Every structure is written in structure tokens, then in C-alpha cells.
Amino acid sequence: MDKQKKQWLELMAQAVDKAAQAKGLESADYTSRIVVEHPPRPEMGDLAFPMFPFAKDFKTAPPVIAQAVVEALGAGLPGTAKTMGPYVNVFLDRAALIEDLIKDCASEEYGKSDLLSGQKIMVEFSCPNTNKPLHLGHLRNDAIGESISRILIASGAEVQKVNLINNRGVHICKSMLAYQRFGNGVTPESSGIKGDHLVGDFYVKFNQWSKEDDTAEAQAQDMLIKWEEGDKEVVALWELMNKWTIDGISETYKNTNISFDRYYYESNTYLSGRDEVVKGLEAGVFYKDEDGSIRLDLSEIGMDTKVMLRSDGTSVYMTQDLGTAIARHGDFPFDRLIYVVGAEQEYHFQVLFHALKKLGYSWADMLFHLSYGMVNLPEGKMKSREGTVVDADDLLKQLSEMAADEIRSKDRAEAVGDVEETGRKIALAALHYFLLQVSPYKDMIFNPKESLSFNGNTGPYLQYMSARISSMLEKFEERKGEFEGVSPDYSVMNSDAEWELVKALSSFPAAVRSAANDLNPSAVAAHLYDTAKSFSRFYHDCPILGSDDKVVTVTRIELAGAALQVLKKGFELVNIPFLSKM
């Protein structure tokens, strides 16, 4: 479609120019003012060129201009042009376009572009704490980070996905302390509890205990100091429990098809961050406050001051993020670093970017905070105190079981083979689609009940459509002999349903491009739904294997195959597993 669209833009520009000359107007820059649109209804054509922008220059009503432009277009066009009131609408040469499209869809390159070729982009996401397991908020973060990365790669960028493990601080010591007191040497192996959940249980236990014992908080602080001093016993416990958590979280990543090219650890970067702050102090970028803390003056960007290093010399979050950013640029000299982090940290990143700039790092301008909104529940916010936090593993398990039940209840168990594994893949589709449908910057409401529904505008719906195409193609393969020597004729596809599907398929590259530009996977998600829906309509309206015209069968099967290709490619971008059977 792109090819013909470009062609028409060109033709239209010439025509408008010609019409202007005929009117005796001086040649103005009309071509740059031409816009292409899509008519609201299919019977109105495929492309629409509004004539409003020229009314003033022409001193003529748009419908009259439209008339003149159509005349100026002349004959011998790839399709037909008609006036529709103030618009010039174009009906494309469908057969030629469909033939091109089907060829394009079969290519590995379809949907890919060189939009960002030559660019090195680092994407940071997930960044868990090592004192508890992942929750629903992380799942949104992971889904966005992973999907954005894949979209950027498809757009030609060299992408490095990185994770920052927040493994130090008082909150970490809290679960350690509770373990020391109440753990009795329990391990993930001895208890059968996944490591991150086991550690999380002790974090909860600490909070219960601290209500009864007001020395608890102070003890945790003491432990942090011991940790910073390198106390052997504390460090050993820290290493042990960190490993449990990270192993557990890694399992969740594996289950959700999330991966990283490189890990950073706060326990490493906070020290280098501290050095940077000291250097910055010497260079006069930071200053020592009366209270002994080292601060950055933010009056330049209309803010107050920010602590870079505490008065007791210990690090704050900002300290280590400075160190991390600098280390990263050394490891991978990026053209862009995208931090996928919640909107509640916007202030933090404003300060961080400013601090790096003041420190003289020219690449500070290449940092970008991809700020995403909160995930709330129908009852309101998730609150750990009220136990309303939705645990990532629990949710996945629940979704998987629901999907497996669905398979069994539909008597698909035998056809599917591994019911559990298929259920898991359906669960992932449901989850990722649900999370990515919404624009990242917006808050969203996660309705657990609704997310368990596999009907309507959902990930499983997309999978279902691709599974149907797959089984149809399989059947076609079995009967291939019947169609020997029959070649497709694209002019037989003249129904609305077929054309709608063609249009959906041809807009896939544009959807990917838009997602890459806006760093917004929902553009791809929406396009996938549009494609699946169009296919569904096509499948319903147009007999394929059931047609008694072999040419029609062969031609439509090609279109169905093209739809499957596009769905598969799109699935990859939003992390939805493809299933040939479900």
C-alpha cells in the first residue's frame, strides 16, 4: 500500500500544481501541504485528499478545486480518482496491490525498518528489590521494557536490555534480620518455597515484628552499617538471601519470556557513584551543606536542592544512579538510554539528568525517562499493608490454570498435546496483551476477573485466530495435490472483507514505526487486534478451502497465509507466544 500511496501523493501534487497554474496562480508550495487520509467508509475509496487547505489560495470552494484536480490528473492512472465533495478520493488498483502485499508479508523483513539504524539504544527495565517477589507493577514494567526493546530492534536499532538489581539498603536488611531471628535455617530447598517468596515472607515478618518491638528499625539500621563495613556474617547472609531472591525472580523472567543482556547491581555501583559525587564536589558542581550533606543546587531548573550524599557519608538512591549511568555509558556508548520507570520517579530523573549534565557528561542529553502509570485495582490502589498487592507468580499460575481448564472443557486436550504448557502460553498472551493495550504513560485499572476472560479484545483471541489459520493451512497442505498447477488470481478478491484484511495487513509496518517513534507498544497491540478481527470477518464471509473455485481457494489461502505471517511478527513484538493449536 505504501508504494501506491507514495505514487498517488506524487500524482496529486502535480495535479494540484497544474490546477493552480491553470488558475493563473503563482506557484506556491502546494505539494508540502497535501495530506493523505483514509476515508471513513470503504465504499468511499481507499485514499482521501482533502482540498480545504487550498481554498484560500484558490479563492474557490474545495469541491470545485477537487473537480479541477481530478481533471488535471488526466488518464492512465494506477487506479481511479473521484471527487467526493471537498475531497479527491482514490480507488487503488487492488489486484496489483494485493499481489505486492502477499509477497511482502512472506518476507522476513516485513514490519522491519531502518528508522533507527546505526543507533545504539540501552533500555533499562524491571529493576527489582531483592527483598520480595515481583508484583503486578513489575509485570507492566517488564512487558513495556521487553516490548519496546523488540520494537526498537525491529526498527533497526542496536539494543541492549539492562536490569539494575536493588540489592542494598535498609529494606534488604529487614528481611535478613527477620530471617536471623525467625528463620531457623529454613531454605527454599527445605521449605519448597520459591526463593523470592521465602525472602518476601521474612520481609513481611519483619514488619509484623517491628510493630511489637520498637528497636527493630534501629537494629535494621545497625545491620546496614555492618553490611557497609563488610561484616563477614552479615555479608554472607546477604549473599545467600540475595541469591535466593534473584534465582526466584529469574524464574519469573523465564516464565514471562523476559530477558536482559546485562545486569547491574546497586551494591557495585553505589561505590563508584560516591566517587563521582566527591569528584563533583571538588569540581564545584556540588557543594557541602551546613548539615554536612553534599548537595546539588537545582535553582537553574527551578527546583530546590537535592542531597547527593548523606552527612554520614552513606549513599542515597541518586548516588548509585549516577554511578550506574556512568558505568553504562562506558560499557555501551549509547545514543539513547531509556529508563522504563514509574511516573512517581519523574522528579528523580529530572535531577539525575541535570546532575550528569553539570558533571560534564555530554551524553546526559541522551537520557530519557519512559514514565509509565500505575496499575490499580478496581477497589483502588494496591497496598502491601492491606495485602492487596497482586503477586506476579500467583497471577500467572491462576491464569495458566484457567486456560488449561478451558482447553479441557472444550475437549481440546488431545489436539493440544501439552495442556499445561499451552495454558501457560495462553496466560502470557492474556497478561501481556492486557498490559500493553494501554498507553504506557496512563494509569490503568487491572481487573483480575476480566483479565481471566479469554473472550473479546484479548491476547487469547489473537492466538485463537492464528491457530485457526494454522490449522487451515495444514489442511490445505494435505490436499495440495488437488491444486496442482492452479495459480492465484488476485482480481478474484473483491469483497469488502478481503479488502479490509488487506488494508490491515498493509498497515503493519506503519504501526511498528509509530510504536517505535512514540515508544508505545499499544500501537502494535491495537494493530494486531485489527488484523485478527479483519481476518475473522474474512474467514466468516469468504469460503477458502470450501470454495468450489480452485483459483479462489489458492488465492485466499495466500491471503490467509499472509495474515498469519503478520500476526506472528506482531506477537513477537508484544511478547505473545504463537500457538498453532489451542
Place this chain on the structure above:
RNA sequence: GCGUCCAUAGCUCAGCUGGAUAGAGCGCCGGACUUCGAAUCCGUAGGUCGCAGGUUCGAAUCCUGCUGGGCGUACCA
């Protein structure tokens, strides 16, 4: 208070750099399985695009103000 983001159907969300009658899904009501997989399809009902101005031939979209909400404004992360 200041900063920032959001407000579209009963609910959850789309709506590309302004363009023709604002779209989905869920839910409601009603249809379609002896036929390529009914996890499907089709139809009905449902909107003053928060309010008020402005820019424009033309505004859900851009600008200003207002109202309501989220988030932030830590020597927390």
C-alpha cells in the same frame, strides 16, 4: 501551596503530525454451529469527547482559564 500528568459510552480502553457520521471490548437485548476450529461471527441500544473561552475553512486532538482526580515536592527507593 508549587510542579506534573490525566479526564472520551454504565465499566475498561483506542482515536496517527487538527479533517467527512467519535470507535472497540465487556456488560445488556436479539440472531447465527449437519458446513474451513462458536475461545467465533452478525445486529440493537448506549456519547454535550469534564466545563468555559480562543486559534482555524474545520478541534476529542492545538492554546488559555476553571473544575475534579493521580503522582511528586525526603539525608526513601
